Amino acid sequence: xxxxxxxxxxxxxxxxxxxxxxxxxxxxxxxxxxxAGPAVLLAFVIAAILEVLxxxxxxxxxxxxxxxxxxxxxxxxxxxxFVGTIIGWSYWGAWLAASSFVSQGFGHYLHALTGAPPxxxxxxxxxxxxxxxxxxxKFSGTVxxxxxxxxxxxxxxxxxLGVGHVDYTLxxxxxxxxxxxxxxxxxxxxxxxxxxxxxxxxxxxxKDPSKTIPKAILSSIILVLFLYxxxxxxxxxxxxxQELGMSNVPVALAGQQFLGDFGPTLVSxxxxxxxxxxxxxxxxxxxxxxxxxxxxxxxxxxxxxxHPRFQTPVWAILLGVSIQVVFTLVSSVNIAVNATxxxxxxxxxxxxxxxxxxxxxxxxxxxxxxxLIPFYPYLPILALVISLCLLIPVGKSGFLxxxxxxxxxxxxxxxxxxxxxxxxxIQIDENEExxxxxx
Numbered sequence: 001x002x003x004x005x006x007x008x009x010x011x012x013x014x015x016x017x018x019x020x021x022x023x024x025x026x027x028x029x030x031x032x033x034x035x036a037g038p039a040v041l042l043a044f045v046i047a048a049i050l051e052v053l054x055x056x057x058x059x060x061x062x063x064x065x066x067x068x069x070x071x072x073x074x075x076x077x078x079x080x081x082f083v084g085t086i087i088g089w090s091y092w093g094a095w096l097a098a099s100s101f102v103s104q105g106f107g108h109y110l111h112a113l114t115g116a117p118p119x120x121x122x123x124x125x126x127x128x129x130x131x132x133x134x135x136x137x138k139f140s141g142t143v144x145x146x147x148x149x150x151x152x153x154x155x156x157x158x159x160x161l162g163v164g165h166v167d168y169t170l171x172x173x174x175x176x177x178x179x180x181x182x183x184x185x186x187x188x189x190x191x192x193x194x195x196x197x198x199x200x201x202x203x204x205x206x207k208d209p210s211k212t213i214p215k216a217i218l219s220s221i222i223l224v225l226f227l228y229x230x231x232x233x234x235x236x237x238x239x240x241x242q243e244l245g246m247s248n249v250p251v252a253l254a255g256q257q258f259l260g261d262f263g264p265t266l267v268s269x270x271x272x273x274x275x276x277x278x279x280x281x282x283x284x285x286x287x288x289x290x291x292x293x294x295x296x297x298x299x300x301x302x303x304x305x306x307h308p309r310f311q312t313p314v315w316a317i318l319l320g321v322s323i324q325v326v327f328t329l330v331s332s333v334n335i336a337v338n339a340t341x342x343x344x345x346x347x348x349x350x351x352x353x354x355x356x357x358x359x360x361x362x363x364x365x366x367x368x369x370x371x372l373i374p375f376y377p378y379l380p381i382l383a384l385v386i387s388l389c390l391l392i393p394v395g396k397s398g399f400l401x402x403x404x405x406x407x408x409x410x411x412x413x414x415x416x417x418x419x420x421x422x423x424x425x426i427q428i429d430e431n432e433e434x435x436x437x438x439x
Contacts, residue, residue: 012213013216015199016196018274018281019278019281020221028191029192029244032189033241033244035177036181038174039181041233044185044189048225052218053380054387055196059371060370060371063213071091071347074351077358078353083350086406087347095282100327100328130320134314161258163233163234166238196221199220286320290313299319342398342402359376
């Protein structure tokens with residue numbers, strides 16, 4: 001049974017934009033500025049180019065395999081169920097880990113605005129979004145469009161109000177830490193802009209996926225780059241880059257320079273609007289990956305079922321939201337960030353391997369009906385090399401926590417395989433007994 005194709009370019013672009021615009025633009029932008037100075041603008045442009053390279057590769061795979069599950073589906077099709085299991089589990093873990101600090105961030109900023117209990121607000125957000133996704137992705141996608149439109153209007157307003165206060169002398173020296181600083185900031189920018197892959201995770205629900213998916217990926221990356229660049233231009237133009245690099249709330253600090261004491265409040269409002277869109281995109285990606293794993297037997301078959309009335313993977317959504325709630329209540333933000341980096345990069349690397357295998361074994365006739373990345377194989381090779389290089393800064397905690405998660409997935413895989421073989425063995429024995437009785 002397949003999912004209904006109800007998402008067009010508009011809904012798909014809003015999913016990608018909502019997943020990308022989150023904590024990165026409000027927190028990691030300050031970290032990147034501290035590394036590159038005003039040249040952080042250049043670093044984010046380079047990061048966006050890298051995102052586009054990977055996005056185009058994913059778009060080709062998604063047009064060839066328009067099923068839910070994203071990386072898990074592609075790797076399973078090309079490299080077998082065992083490797084697919086590792087990557088699907090890694091990808092699922094990356095989104096689960098990332099979702100914990102997204103929901104926590106929403107709770108803390110809502111507390112700053114209204115005084116509402118942070119954890120209750122965080123859990124409440126996940127529950128509400130989970131229900132919306134169970135009712136139907138079309139309704140969820142419509143809500144996503146509304147949130148992202150409001151978010152864009154507010155961020156553009158921030159730029160419009162702040163650009164007149166820019167002090168251009170703060171842009172010199174433009175590259176205070178040299179090219180090394182720009183490259184370090186590029187890594188931060190790259191990690192803060194991932195999230196567009198939620199579009200391919202919902203590929204089975206896309207109308208005309210071979211056209212919708214690449215258009216939505218490119219649109220969301222370009223739109224987010226525009227929003228990031230506007231905020232970075234104003235921020236580095238009203239506050240010295242050293243101060244932005246030391247601040248935990250760089251955008252709030254910048255807003256205070258031209259909005260007074262209302263600046264931090266405005267930033268809190270932006271985040272409270274933005275993070276539900278991010279969390280919603282996470283729920284979609286997490287549930288569709290779980291749905292694909294359930295359909296292939298890694299998780300219980302119930303997880304791979306579609307509700308007859310709502311036409312959504314209700315059990316996959318319920319499982320994903322339940323784990324997200326647990327992670328939100330007990331996880332450490334630092335461990336979650338490092339684990340996300342390792343697991344995400346591992347997913348990118350193996351998906352690129354799957355890309356080359358898929359292209360090699362696809363006939364010329366079939367290639368003509370799919371979206372194809374230009375300048376093959378040079379752009380895909382560049383994307384793979386960059387992904388491998390980005391593993392270096394992940395650190396020991398990222399590797400260890402990521403490997404621990406993979407170990408849990410391997411254990412589940414082996415247990416379920418053993419159980420499946422046991423059930424098949426019983427069925428064979430029963431068939432033999434019937435044949436013996438008949439004879």
